[in-house]
Amino acid sequence: MDKISTEKLKENLQTQLSELESLQSVFCNPGEVKVEDICTLADITDFVADKSTFLPQYLDLVIKLVIDDLKFELCVTLPHEYPHAEPEIFIRSPELNRSTHIQLNKNINEFITSQEKGEPCIFSAISWLQDNAGSYVSVKEETSPQKDAKNEKFVRYWIYSHHIYSRTKRKEIVDLANQLSISGFCMPGKPGIICVEGSSSSCTEWWQSIRSMTWKKIFLKVEEEDKEQLGQDFLKFDKFEEVVFQNSGVKFNHMDMGELHRYLESRGVGYIFKDLFGVEAKSSSQ
Structure with missing residues (x-):
């Protein structure tokens, strides 16, 4: 949905701000939850508070997780339609080779697609990753033949x-x-x-x-x-x-x-x- 009313947009953005606040209260160590562009966050806050009519950009977050002593980054982009549309989620980790990296991202996005629309789902995505990350890390890198x-x-x-x-x-x-x-x-x-x-x-x-x-x-x-x-x-x-x-x-x-x-x-x-x-x-x- 490309066009939404201003009232609905404000409602969605308020939900996003509330979810961000909840994330920051749970992952409260410095750097665990990073807003990629502080100016965008300020724009969203002003828009919701009727202090600006400027249409803000999408909110980008990076959530840093340590799962079984292994490091992961959950990179999230929240479109204006979220939570009534899926968030854009991408996982990065130095623990993954490229093939398992691709498979992990494919699978978490299938999980996100299966979630009920209209409800925030970032905590659900985090829980899914915590439950499943180990099965991807354990996959060994396959050596491919030298290319000519x-x-x-x-x-x-x-x-x-x-x-x-x-x-x-x-x-x-x-x-x-x-x-x-x-x-x-x-x-x-x-x-x-x-x-x-x-x-x-x-x-x-x-x-x-x-x-x-x-x-x-x-x-x-x-x-x-x-x-x-x-x-x-x-x-x-x-x-x-x-x-x-x-x-x-x-x-x-x-x-x-x-x-x-x-x-x-x-x-x-x-x-x-x-x-x-x-x-x-x-x-x-x-």
């Missing part, structure tokens, strides 16, 4: 998301791309656009991991392959970065599509704009 880089094809994935607001997701998108030596970019906001390019195995591994997070909507819209065997010449980006093309929208909620198109053209991939959005981009002279 010379025989690997290059690919480019164009990914479309309903929105990318969460600071945690944005950091994970960039960090994982750098770990896997993938180039491209991530444009946060609504909609969110991601391009990743590199070896087929690395891009597939990145996509499996990122897709395991909770998303309102995310899908691989266009896949390009190096069919002409151009090798490194197929790649259009020299690194992976987050790009922000600010327009009159508040705090990157909506990006300047003209700036995005100019950015794509500067990398030699302007043709993809129509495939992503279904319309031709306006020329810079317009």
Whole structure:
């Protein structure tokens, strides 16, 4: 649900503030519950108290847990519709290899989906993790055969998301791309656009991991392959970065599509704009 009344929005945000207060009372040691953007928290508080009509961003939280002496981070984004919509939840832990990390996130999000809508569920997610974390940590890393880089094809994935607001997701998108030596970019906001390019195995591994997070909507819209065997010449980006093309929208909620198109053209991939959005981009002279 994209449109909700101001009254309903205030009710939802008040529920979120109350749940945050409860979390902070239980996890009261310094740093156990972290609000990623204090300004957003202030905006929400003012909005609920009728001190501001400014529409706040989504609330991002990181809850640090120690389960059987092992460290976990429960990264939570609360959309405006929460608790009547699912929270976006993602678990990070140095105790997990990538495959179990993907499976754990898939399973906790299935658990969240099964919960009754309209009721706060972060404590339920924490309890689920406390009960189940050990079974994922005990899974040993499988050694995969060495890849022959010379025989690997290059690919480019164009990914479309309903929105990318969460600071945690944005950091994970960039960090994982750098770990896997993938180039491209991530444009946060609504909609969110991601391009990743590199070896087929690395891009597939990145996509499996990122897709395991909770998303309102995310899908691989266009896949390009190096069919002409151009090798490194197929790649259009020299690194992976987050790009922000600010327009009159508040705090990157909506990006300047003209700036995005100019950015794509500067990398030699302007043709993809129509495939992503279904319309031709306006020329810079317009």
